[in-house]
Amino acid sequence: MSIKDVAREAGVSIGTVSNVLNRPEAVSADRRRRVLQVIDDLGYVRNDVARQLKAGRxxxxxxxxxxxxxxxxxxxxxxxxxxxxxxxxxxxxxxxxxxxxxxxxxxxxxxxxxxxxxxxxxxxxxxxxxxxxxxxxxxxxxxxxxxxxxxxxxxxxxDVEGGRMAVEHLLAGGARRIAFVGGPATLHQVVDRHAGAEQAVAQVPGASLEVVPTDALTVLEGRRAGAAMLSRPAARRPEAVFAANDLLGLGLLQAFVFTHSLRVPEDVALIGYDDIDFATSAVVPLSSIRQPxxxxxxxxxxxxxxxxxxxxxxxxxxxxxxxxxxxxxxxxxx
Missing domain, CATH: 3.40.50.2300 (Response regulator)
Structure with missing residues (x-):
């Protein structure tokens, strides 16, 4: 069906049908209803590609x-x-x-x-x-x-400010051995959040920041990083972890809690980034840096x-x- 078919069936001009579709306020209510009813009866669907070519947008x-x-x-x-x-x-x-x-x-x-x-x-x-x-x-x-x-x-x-804010929070809780988990390093979000974390650690004597790289910002990568931390002797594990996003944070949380190996936050504090909805419903609700x-x-x-x-x-x-x-x-x- 074409716009000509609609105009003929409705007893109006092609311009009136075009106005109904594009500028309905320019057409009287009665005529608009009649044209729309014909469009519905005929099953007319306008060719938006053609319309774009004519309108330019x-x-x-x-x-x-x-x-x-x-x-x-x-x-x-x-x-x-x-x-x-x-x-x-x-x-x-x-x-x-x-x-x-x-x-x-x-x-x-x-x-x-x-x-x-x-x-x-x-x-x-x-x-x-x-x-x-x-x-x-x-x-x-x-x-x-x-x-x-x-x-x-x-x-x-x-993100630099967000990374600094996250690690300052961990430091304020008493942690000094902190791990940053995130990657790949080609993502500027990871680079900036890590830079902010470094800034925060540099302001506190005795504090250190270990970088634990990941191949992606996913739950599975978080679980892998968490399992690697659990394989270490207790004295070599971090006291707190800053995950580059919440998905990594949730994976770390699963590795720590589901194996009953570490208590969060008693044994290790954990904060993520983004504040996705899943952060609030985790088995231990996850602290995070919120983005609007x-x-x-x-x-x-x-x-x-x-x-x-x-x-x-x-x-x-x-x-x-x-x-x-x-x-x-x-x-x-x-």
Whole structure:
């Protein structure tokens, strides 16, 4: 069915049908109801690709996240969807799975679909594919990323401050032998959180920070790191652990508690990062550094829309403060 069929059946012009679909306020209520009824009866679905080519802009926003298995990125997506819906737009999410090649695959697909713009959490510092999108007129906002405002709009939490805050909390609880668990080191989030942890330790005489690298930011990697710690003599185990994200923290918690080898926080204090919902429902509720994930998603869409709509748009970076959330995994009984 075409728009001509709808117009003929409803006894109106093609322009009236177009207005009903795109500018319904320009059509009287009676005529709008008649056209919508014909659309429903005929099963008409408009060709959005053709509409995009004519209008020059899609109503679809592409989102590429680092790892959709991490609830933090799903929360960002929910925030983006909320903001896009208010603008009459939709968000399509692609999961890069921590793979630069897979990220580029989604960027290629979104370009082919002529999306309105792209939100992306980059896997590496390499930006050639993103630069190509921008050169072809597709705006890009970098999410969970610090970028020079002269080149991109971007937004992120201050991860150096968040890492410092997490370890200062562990130090305030009396811990001096602290382990930082996280990786891979190619992720700037891991690098920045580790840098903040080092800053905090440097301020306390006698404190030390051991780095326990992981291949990914997952529960399984956390369990592996926890099992490695348990294999050591008690005197060589850390007194507290800062996990680079909550998934690692939950894996560490499982390794410690499910084997009944270590009590948390009595034998080892444990703090994560992101404050995902699972942190509150763990067998020992996990302390964490909160990131305003839904607000980040909403802000990303707002930055993108401003770039699309405003010819005088100037790129900017939005930095969000981290927040310490204290739960039982670091709270010793009084």
């Amino acid at each position: 899609s109503r679809t926003v592409g989102l590429v996240v680092q790892d959709s298995a991490n609830p933090f990125y799903n929360e960002i997506a929910l925030g983006a969807e909320t903001a896009a819906e208010k603008l009459g737009q939709a968000v399509i999410m692609g999961n890069a799975g921590q793979s630069p090649d897979r990220e580029n695959l989604y960027l290629d697909l979104f370009e082919e679909q002529r999306v309105r713009g792209v939100l992306v959490t980059p896997q590496t510092p390499e930006r050639s594919r993103i630069e190509t999108l921008r050169a072809r007129g597709i705006p890009v906002v970098l999410v969970d990323e610090h970028a020079p405002p002269s080149r991109y709009c971007s937004l992120a939490v201050d 994930s839904r607000l980040m998603g909403r802000t990303a869409v707002e930055l993108l829309e401003d770039e699309v709509a405003d010819p005088e748009h100037r790129h900017r970076h939005v930095s969000f403060p981290p927040e310490l959330v204290v739960r039982e995994s670091t709270r010793l009984p009084t």
